[in-house]
Amino acid sequence: MNPVRATTMSVRRQDAFLAAGLAVLASVVAVSFGSGRRPDALGWALLLALHVPLAWRRRAPLTVLCVMIPLIAVYHRQDYDHSAPTAASMVLLYTVAVTGSTRRTVTIGCSVVGLMLVLKADHGMAGVAESFQIAGWIVSMLVLGGYLRVHRQLTDAALERAERAERTHEEEARRRVAEERLRIARDLHDLLAHSITLIGVRTSVAAHVLTEDPDRLDRAAVAKALDDIADTCRAARGELRTTLEVLREDGPPDERGPLPGLGALPDLAATARDAGAKVELAVPADAVPAAVGAAAYRIVQEALTNAVRHGGRADLTVRVGVHERDGALHVDVTDDGLGSGAAPPGFGLVGMRERVRSVGGTLTAGPLDTRGFHVNAVLPLHTNGEEEVR
Template identity: 35%
Template sequence: MLPSLRRYADRHPRLVEAVFLLLLYAATAKQYDEGGPGWGPGLGIAAAACLALLWRRRHPGAVVAFTTLCASITGGLGYLITPIVLLPVLVALYELTVRAPQRTARLCCVAVIAVVVFASLRSEQNDQSWKERAIPPAFSIVLSAVQGSAVRARRAYLDAVHTRAEHAERTREEEARQRVAEERVRIARELHDVVAHHMALANAQAGTAAHLTRTRPEQAAKILVELTSTTASALRELQATVGLLRQPDDPDDPDDHAEPLEPAPGLGRLPELVSAFAAAGLQVTVTVDGEQRPLSPGVDLTAFRIVQEALTNVAKHAAASAAQVRLAYAHDRLTLTVSDNGGTAPQPPAPGSGFGLIGMRERARSAGGHFQAGHRLEGGFAVTAELPIHP
């Protein structure tokens, strides 16, 4: 019932305003039959006060002053000033309290009480005591101001809640966009590492096989078998990485009946990585210092990718024949170092190089660790990453 009436009032504001003022006028005018010079002057004063309420929203202070003046004239004419007679004053003061600053509303409330009480006490035709003439009007005026202050406070609270909700919504959208951007960077980094490593390894294996085809065909055939494994592994990792971009409910997914994707790689696959580089002509030695401890999945993947990228850079950019991977386990950190012997002459940079060191540094920072890279005094190049075992 109430929601329907509220919707009707929202659709017909002028009609509701007219009905409200007519009811207010009827209630106020009824009080003028008690004492005073008769109905005539009272009806005119009530009509003027109620009509002034049409401008209470645009000029609340002026309407409060006018309705208070009407109430004081009522007392001067000898009418009994009751809370019902003061209804126009109460409505105007309520509107002022809702819209005006709190200090202004308080000053107006005190002024209205002073004027109305003074007019009521000055009325010579009222035989009531001063308490009966002063307390009810003053109480009704204070009650109207208090109600207006409460409504004002509630509106301010709702506005603050709405503002916070809008801010929270904007913040969620910004956080969502940031997460999307970070995920894109992560997937791009994965794709770079997978493609760069496997393509460099496949290129090295193919070059070695071509070089040995005539002189050592058996070893060339073995390297070609390793090349097949390298490309198959590249396809599997690309499938796993690109599969992250697919929705689980995509229709007609060609991989619906494919074998489950292998888990993310970690340091447990170092022997496989070392074997692949050995087939490409790079001898890799792995040493472990300290008690080997299990890593969290994110740190394990980061450590493997850094080793993979570092060895790939050795194969692409250095004429080195050997590389060393050192894993040093401490209480809460893993320090991994990949270095090479430098070879006899540097190789020209491979096309598209330049992002390997940046990617490794970003991976280490994303895991909460540190990364360093540079030339060694004894020759060659080394990269070092310190990673937390459990970030």
């Protein structure tokens, strides 16, 4: 069964039980107290009939009011026991107040009090005194219903704000998780692509030395190539460990290690030279924000990796320049390779664009007119992205 329909049926059942209970209470009062004449057949019919609409009091309070008020008025006009329908009348007034607006509650309250005064007008001073007493009960029920209505509205508003804040918090948490996953993916790509490319180049060197002239084997060259491979593996393992530490649930942020920056660019140039490329490095820039330095490092790393992998020349030359100009860090990497422009699309350029965008910069990359490939990044030095790039 539909949960909303089940809830509606439960509310109707509760109101029906309440109406039946109030009818029994009214019957006991009618035969036990003497505030009017004891009901006859017409009186019992009116008394029991005015309780029936209460089964729909929360579904259609105004309709129930319009049905019950005439029945109550006729009942009192016949001078039947006046206390018997009091409980039903108070429940009706409370329902009207708790389900309606303040203006409607005040209007109905004034109308009910006015009707009561008309009914009691011919009872003299006794009627006036009784009218004040009844009016006090009427006002009390209306005030109680209005207070609970306002309280519920404030509670619902507070719950809605809390739920909205919780949804916002969850969305922010999901966004941060997505950004962290993207950052880790970029780091793993940059690290593994760079290291695997160097290992591949050095393995090729070792294989070439072994197969070119087995009778005149250059053991020193083979040993150097293998040592270079081992060094690359150790460096990659250390950086990979640093990168993956962010996945540890119990690892505090300060265990991640320092961000790579401009000071590590000579190491990148050295590894590219070991792979056979001629690297010309110019880094006059010095102190820059950590996020900007990390972005510049990763851009140069990816550009060097692509140049070594796709350059296609034994005498490949790569020029790397990092300069501060007009409030921004300019990173230029140009190679004269043969295959860089024809490199298949992958995650490298995508990762570079994401890193540049994370610090509010711009990136242009593409093949040169003659041969080679050029990468240019402009990274603003004033950035709030220090924690976004690694």
